[in-house]
Structures are given as structure tokens and as C-alpha cells.
Amino acid sequence: MPMPLPMLQAAPIFTKNDYRDVLRREMDAGKIPLSLGRDCPVKCEFCYELDHSYRETLDPPKTTDADWKFILDYISKKPTDPKQFWCLGGNEFMEWTDLFLHPKAMEWVEDFLKYTDKSIQFFTVGFVHVPKIHQLVAQYPGRINFELSVITLSDYRQRLMPHAPSVKHLMKVLDGPAVSSANFYGFDANTMSKDAVEISKINQKCVLWMGTLTPVRGLKEETAGLMRQGRKHLAEEALRIYDAALPNLQTIHTEAYITAFLSRKRIVSLFDSLELEKKDTLVTGWSVSKILSMYRKNKARVLYVPNTMLSGDSDCTVLLTFDDIARRLTTEKVIHVPKCIMQSGRGPYSDITGVTLEQFTEKTGVKVKVLHKVDTRFANEQLYRNGSLQNYIENYVRNPMTQAYEALQRPA
Numbered sequence: 001m002p003m004p005l006p007m008l009q010a011a012p013i014f015t016k017n018d019y020r021d022v023l024r025r026e027m028d029a030g031k032i033p034l035s036l037g038r039d040c041p042v043k044c045e046f047c048y049e050l051d052h053s054y055r056e057t058l059d060p061p062k063t064t065d066a067d068w069k070f071i072l073d074y075i076s077k078k079p080t081d082p083k084q085f086w087c088l089g090g091n092e093f094m095e096w097t098d099l100f101l102h103p104k105a106m107e108w109v110e111d112f113l114k115y116t117d118k119s120i121q122f123f124t125v126g127f128v129h130v131p132k133i134h135q136l137v138a139q140y141p142g143r144i145n146f147e148l149s150v151i152t153l154s155d156y157r158q159r160l161m162p163h164a165p166s167v168k169h170l171m172k173v174l175d176g177p178a179v180s181s182a183n184f185y186g187f188d189a190n191t192m193s194k195d196a197v198e199i200s201k202i203n204q205k206c207v208l209w210m211g212t213l214t215p216v217r218g219l220k221e222e223t224a225g226l227m228r229q230g231r232k233h234l235a236e237e238a239l240r241i242y243d244a245a246l247p248n249l250q251t252i253h254t255e256a257y258i259t260a261f262l263s264r265k266r267i268v269s270l271f272d273s274l275e276l277e278k279k280d281t282l283v284t285g286w287s288v289s290k291i292l293s294m295y296r297k298n299k300a301r302v303l304y305v306p307n308t309m310l311s312g313d314s315d316c317t318v319l320l321t322f323d324d325i326a327r328r329l330t331t332e333k334v335i336h337v338p339k340c341i342m343q344s345g346r347g348p349y350s351d352i353t354g355v356t357l358e359q360f361t362e363k364t365g366v367k368v369k370v371l372h373k374v375d376t377r378f379a380n381e382q383l384y385r386n387g388s389l390q391n392y393i394e395n396y397v398r399n400p401m402t403q404a405y406e407a408l409q410r411p412a
Contacts, residue, residue: 007323008321008322008323008326008353008355008359008360008363009323009353009355010055010056010346010350010353010354010355010356010359011354012056013056013354014056014058014093018058019058019060019061020070022058022060022090022093022094023060023067023070023071023074023090024074025092025093026090026092026093026094027071027074027075027078029092029345030084030086030087031086031087031088031089031090031091031092032071032075032086032087032088032089032090032112032120033060033063033071033089033090033094034063034068034071034088034089034090034099034102034105034108035060035061035062035063035090035094035095035097035099035102036062036097036099036101036102037060037061037062037063038062038097039095039097040095040096040097040098040101041097041101041163042097042098042101042125042161042163042164043162043163044125044151044160044161044164045159045160045161045219045220045223046151046160046213046219046223046227048216049091049095049096050218050219051216051217051218052095054217054309054310054321054352054353055346055352055353055354056093056354057093057094057095058093058094059095060090060094062102063102063104065104068104068108068111072108072111072112072115072116075112075116075118076115076116078118080116080117080118082119084118084119085119085120085121085145086112086118086119086120086121087120087121087122088105088109088120088121088122088123089122089123092345092346098124098125098127099122099124100122100124100127100128101127106128106129106132106133109122109136110136113136113139113140113143113144118143119142119143119144119145120143120144120145121144121145121146121147122145122146122147123147123148123149124148124149125148125149125150125151125161125164125165126148126149126150126164126165126169126170126173127165128146128173128178130169130172130173130176131176133146133173133176133178134176134177134178136178137176137177137178138177144178144180145180145181146178146179146180146181147179147180147181147182147183147209148170148173148174148179148181148182148183148206149183150170150182150183150184150195150199151164151183151184151185152184152185152187152191152192152195153167153170153184153194153195153198153199154187154188154191154194154195156187156188156191156226160223160226171202174199174202174203174206175202175203176203177205179203179206180206180207181206181207181208181209181251182199182203182206182207182208182209183209183210183253184196184199184208184209184210185210185211185212185213185230186210186211186212186230186233186234186237186238187226187227187229187230187233188229188230188233189233189236189237190237190240191230191233191237192210192211192230192233192234192237192238192241193237193238193240193241193244196208196210196241196244196246196248196250197241197244197246199248200246200247200248203248204246204247204248205248206248207248207249207250207251208241208246208248208249208250208251208389209251209252209253210238210241210250210251210252210253210389211234211252211253211254212227212230212231212234212253212254212255213227213230214227214255214256214312214313214314215227215228215312215313216310216311216312216313216314217309217310217311217312219312224312224313227313228313231255234254235397238252238389238392238393238397239393239397241389242389242390242393250388250389250390251387251388251389252387252388252389252392253387254392255313255314255315256285256287256314256315256316256317257286257287257290257315257405257406258392258396259287259382259383259386260287260288260290260291261290261291261396261402261405262382262386262391262392262395262396263382263385263386264291264294264295266378266382267288267291267292267382268291268292268295268296270373270374270378271292271296271299271300272296273373274336274371274373274374276299276300276336277300278298278299278300278301279301280300280301280334280336281300281301281302281303281332281334281335281336282300282301282302282303282335282336282371283303283305283317283320283325283335283336283337283338283341284302284303284304284305284317284338285304285305285306285307285314285315285316285317285318285319285320286304286306286315286410287315287316287317288317289302289304289411290405290408293408294404294405294408300336303328303332303335304328304410304411305320305324305325305328306324306328307319307320307324308321308323308324308327309321309323309324309352309353317338317340317341317379318340318341318376318379319352320341320351321341321351321352321353321355322341322342322351322353322355322356322357322359322360323353323355325337325341325360326360326363326364329364329366332366333366333367334366334367334368334369335366335367335368335369336368336369336371337368337369337370337371338371338374338375339370339371339372339373339374339375339376340374340375340376340378340379342356342357342370343375343376349370357370
């Protein structure tokens with residue numbers, strides 16, 4: 001029996017004097033790093049940022065006018081990519097908050113559009129000024145991607161978002177040109193489907209971005225249970241929306257196992273191109289393991305690694321950590337690891353916690369062969385390519401193979 005490993009942790013990178021360095025790191029990753037200077041006061045029960053202790057972050061002060069001048073000057077000097085949308089808020093080395101609670105947020109969004117030639121995207125549960133937000137979108141066509149986090153209009157809203165804007169205000173935000181997409185989720189029968197109809201009545205041009213929320217570490221158990229309940233109702237809710245034939249473009253955010261099934265042909269063809277042998281050990285999350293066990297059993301040794309660090313239901317290879325892998329090892333001397341695991345915003349060949357490939361190999365003594373073909377670009381292509389509600393209904397819900405796929409038992 002191998003000795004238990006100490007948890008693999010990234011070396012600290014910040015000191016008390018590193019605030020501007022944090023801002024630069026976030027901007028170099030395409031973020032506009034404003035801060036409320038405190039935890040997000042909205043306290044949404046489902047927020048993935050409730051527990052980010054698996055990675056080092058800095059608690060930045062509230063953004064000042066001097067900070068904003070530094071941010072705007074720094075970004076202005078960056079070359080402009082017409083396809084890039086700068087994301088409002090740093091969330092890699094800073095805590096994410098609903099930044100429209102900052103008293104200068106709307107003013108600074110207007111500054112960004114006025115003094116740069118770059119585009120911007122932002123997420124909020126609705127803390128935007130109406131009609132100002134509609135005026136800005138009309139004034140700067142094509143330069144604002146506004147993703148409104150509706151989450152739910154149902155009775156679950158008060159339980160999940162007790163401090164969020166009212167439904168009445170949300171409808172005012174939707175009633176105009178501002179919102180590019182509205183995201184909301186299924187929690188029970190007639191939650192997601194009812195919301196889709198209500199939103200479409202007001203705005204037929206915004207994308208309906210629907211689906212399920214995946215439990216991760218830090219969430220209350222009752223909240224995680226509600227997310228899992230939504231998973232059980234997802235197919236029937238999606239069918240109701242499909243049958244409603246709403247005019248909006250309709251996309252769906254599903255959990256990793258569904259994306260993997262819809263991408264199974266590309267996953268298998270990519271796996272074949274790797275030319276692994278039976279003796280080779282391939283590291284994957286459970287979703288990809290299921291596909292390979294159905295279509296390429298015994299072609300290589302698949303080492304299923306649970307997403308232990310996130311302590312949830314993700315089953316996603318991209319979100320695995322080197323610590324997850326280390327704890328799964330037994331007698332392996334050489335393993336094949338997808339590059340997407342080490343392409344986080346923490347740095348080259350680093351996982352989502354900041355642990356590097358070099359640290360992993362030094363600690364475990366295991367040799368790693370990086371599978372460069374299995375990168376985040378490939379993963380993202382599969383996610384977006386299979387992201388329509390129509391595709392989910394016609395190629396997953398109505399596919400007779402999905403029952404056998406979902407019945408596959410997770411390894412011990």
C-alpha cells in the first residue's frame with residue numbers, strides 16, 4: 001500500500017505589495033480587474049466562488065479612480081483583436097464579485113468604450129442602470145456582450161438569490177437591446193421551460209442559455225441537492241422548450257458527461273490518433289473514461305481520476321488537478337496526461353490550483369508524457385459545437401444509446 005502523499009500545493013506568489021502585479025496578470029489574461037474591495041454581498045447560494053481556497057487569490061481593495069486610470073492606460077496600449085471581448089472583473093487572482101454594485105461601474109464601462117477601440121463583456125445578476133445600459137448598447141453596436149444571469153424566475157429564486165434584483169427589474173433589463181444572452185437553469189418541473197417562455201415574450205433576440213448547475217466544493221448540501229434535482233428534470237424541461245418553438249437562439253449548458261457523449265466521435269478519433277499502446281496509462285476524468293470504455297475498451301489503460309479537489313460532480317478532465325492525479329497513483333511509473341489539465345490561467349503547464357507539471361513529477365517521481373493534441377482548444381470546440389438545445393434533444397435525449405451510457409458504473 002503506497003504511503004499517502006502530502007497535498008500538492010502551489011508555492012505562494014503574492015506578497016502585500018503585489019496589488020498592481022495582480023492587476024497586470026488579470027489584464028494580460030483579457031480581464032478588466034475592477035474590485036468591490038470585499039466579498040460579493042449578493043451571496044448567491046450556487047456561486048462557484050464561495051470557496052476558492054484551492055487556489056491563491058489576493059483580497060484587493062475597492063477600485064479607486066487612480067486604479068482605474070492605471071487599468072485603462074494599460075489596456076489601451078494592448079493591441080486590439082476585433083474578435084476579443086475584454087471581460088469585466090478579474091477572477092483568476094482576485095475574487096469574483098458582481099461589479100455593477102461598484103458605484104462607478106457604469107461610468108467606467110462607458111469610459112472603456114469611449115477611450116478604447118476594444119469590446120467588453122460582462123456578467124451580472126441584474127445590477128445595471130436602466131435605461132443607461134440600453135443607451136450604451138445602442139451607442140456602441142457590436143462592442144458589448146452582456147450575459148444576464150437570470151438563474152431562475154421561479155419560487156426557488158428567493159432561496160437561491162435572496163439579495164438579487166427583483167424579477168420586475170430583471171424584466172426591464174431584458175426589455176431592450178442590451179442583453180446578448182440570458183442564462184437560467186432547471187431545478188424542477190416547469191422551472192427552466194417556464195422561464196424560457198417568459199423571457200422570450202419580452203426579448204426574442206437574446207440567446208436563451210439554459211441547462212444545469214454542477215455542484216462543487218463550498219456549496220450547502222441542500223443547494224447541491226437542488227442542482228442534482230435539476231439534472232433529473234433537464235430532459236423533460238428541454239423537450240418542453242423544444243416543442244414551444246420559441247424564436248430565440250437556444251443553447252444549453254449540460255454537465256461534462258453529456259458533452260462527452262455528444263462529442264464521442266471526435267473523442268474516439270482523437271484517442272486513435274494518439275497511437276497509445278495497451279500498456280500505456282491515460283489519465284482522464286470519468287466522462288471521457290465512459291466514452292473510451294464503450295468504444296475503445298482495452299486499447300490502453302485508462303486511469304479514471306475523480307475531481308477530488310473540487311469535491312463535486314464535475315467529472316471533467318479539464319478541471320482535474322495534479323493533486324487529484326497524485327492521489328490516484330499506485331504503481332505507475334509513466335502516465336499520459338492531456339495538456340488541457342495544465343493550461344489554466346495560473347501559468348504555463350500549471351493546473352487550476354497553480355501546481356506545475358515540474359512540481360508534480362518531482363514530488364511523485366512519475367514520468368509524464370504530455371498529450372499536446374488534447375488541449376483546451378479541442379475541449380472548447382466540443383463544448384460549443386454541441387451546445388444547441390436542438391442538438392441535445394435530437395442526439396442525446398432521443399438517442400437510444402444514452403440509456404446504456406448513463407447506466408455505466410463508476411469504478412471503485
